[in-house]
Amino acid sequence: MTTDAITPTRPLSSADHERYLAEQSPVLTATDVSIDYEVTPVVHAVKNVDLVVNRGEILGLAGESGCGKTTLAYGINRLLKPPALLTSGSIAFHDADGTDVDVVALDGDGLRRFRWDKISMVFQGAMNSLNPVISVRAQLYDVFATHRPGMSKAEREARCVELFELVGVDPSRLGAYAHELSGGMRQRVMIAMALALSPQLMIMDEPTTALDVVVQRGILREIMRLREQLQFAVVFITHDLPLLLEISDRIAVMLRGEIVEVDVAENILHRPQHPYTQRLLSSFPSLTGDRGSFVREGTGVSQ
Numbered sequence: 001m002t003t004d005a006i007t008p009t010r011p012l013s014s015a016d017h018e019r020y021l022a023e024q025s026p027v028l029t030a031t032d033v034s035i036d037y038e039v040t041p042v043v044h045a046v047k048n049v050d051l052v053v054n055r056g057e058i059l060g061l062a063g064e065s066g067c068g069k070t071t072l073a074y075g076i077n078r079l080l081k082p083p084a085l086l087t088s089g090s091i092a093f094h095d096a097d098g099t100d101v102d103v104v105a106l107d108g109d110g111l112r113r114f115r116w117d118k119i120s121m122v123f124q125g126a127m128n129s130l131n132p133v134i135s136v137r138a139q140l141y142d143v144f145a146t147h148r149p150g151m152s153k154a155e156r157e158a159r160c161v162e163l164f165e166l167v168g169v170d171p172s173r174l175g176a177y178a179h180e181l182s183g184g185m186r187q188r189v190m191i192a193m194a195l196a197l198s199p200q201l202m203i204m205d206e207p208t209t210a211l212d213v214v215v216q217r218g219i220l221r222e223i224m225r226l227r228e229q230l231q232f233a234v235v236f237i238t239h240d241l242p243l244l245l246e247i248s249d250r251i252a253v254m255l256r257g258e259i260v261e262v263d264v265a266e267n268i269l270h271r272p273q274h275p276y277t278q279r280l281l282s283s284f285p286s287l288t289g290d291r292g293s294f295v296r297e298g299t300g301v302s303q
């Protein structure tokens with residue numbers, strides 16, 4: 001049997017997963033989301049994805065490079081640009097104030113207000129996307145000027161200090177320019193910016209991949225501590241499954257644009273259902289005790 005032969009109408013999951021879902025309250029529900037890149041030939045990057053993100057959880061999104069993780073994240077946050085096109089689906093954001101926001105219908109000011117305020121994103125390679133010619137303080141001030149125009153200068157400064165303390169950077173570095181900060185610090189600053197408006201959901205796309213393991217660990221611990229303290233949900237995207245198993249409440253596994261399995265992390269590790277999940281796990285010998293073949297032999301997606 002090949003993984004191609006398995007076209008579930010919904011991702012594989014377990015009773016534990018259903019129980020977990022039933023006990024949580026969702027912050028975001030994506031239904032039947034499909035995204036194409038309108039190039040020749042068309043790339044069907046995301047195919048009929050259903051995904052629920054619960055308030056305060058860390059949902060890991062796993063899958064090899066090119067499977068559509070980033071495209072899905074951009075779709076959820078309405079950041080797609082041509083040639084990418086959302087061809088089907090609905091995305092509902094369940095605000096803490098009790099209202100539901102139809103994310104697909106947002107535009108103009110409504111969309112600008114929604115992004116960063118409700119859902120923020122730490123992009124792949126974000127640490128290189130700080131503006132090099134203004135201080136990090138000025139960049140944080142910009143976020144407040146756009147989204148919290150009523151804030152006084154003293155309030156902005158106090159919030160900047162608070163944010164730096166939250167992410168473990170000495171507030172004395174607020175006046176620094178990007179090139180004066182280490183990679184790890186820049187990434188922490190990006191996380192501070194993503195936290196600036198207290199979003200209910202943060203999407204993190206390979207936020208620590210470019211960092212060395214010690215710095216990476218420090219930042220991951222910080223993210224886990226922060227989400228406990230501040231109660232935001234995280235969609236954490238990476239191809240690093242062992243890392244996801246450590247930090248996630250649930251994990252969704254993506255293969256060629258589809259979510260093929262979603263479950264609590266414990267079940268993904270010990271009782272994976274889908275052959276691709278099993279293969280992905282076996283490619284990390286440290287997880288299974290066996291020698292992995294996935295990476296070594298490049299036997300990625302076929303059985």
Ligand SMILES: Nc1ncnc2c1ncn2[C@@H]1O[C@H](COP(=O)(O)OP(=O)(O)OP(=O)(O)O)[C@@H](O)[C@H]1O
Binds near residue numbers: 039043045063065069
């Ligand atoms: N601008 C584009 N034009 C055409 N195809 C694209 C474009 N951007 C991405 N794709 C294709 O869409 C598919 C999904 O890409 P995407 O970047 O979402 O995957 P990913 O899982 O996030 O991978 P990575 O971890 O490498 O970022 C891939 O086949 C990719 O080649």
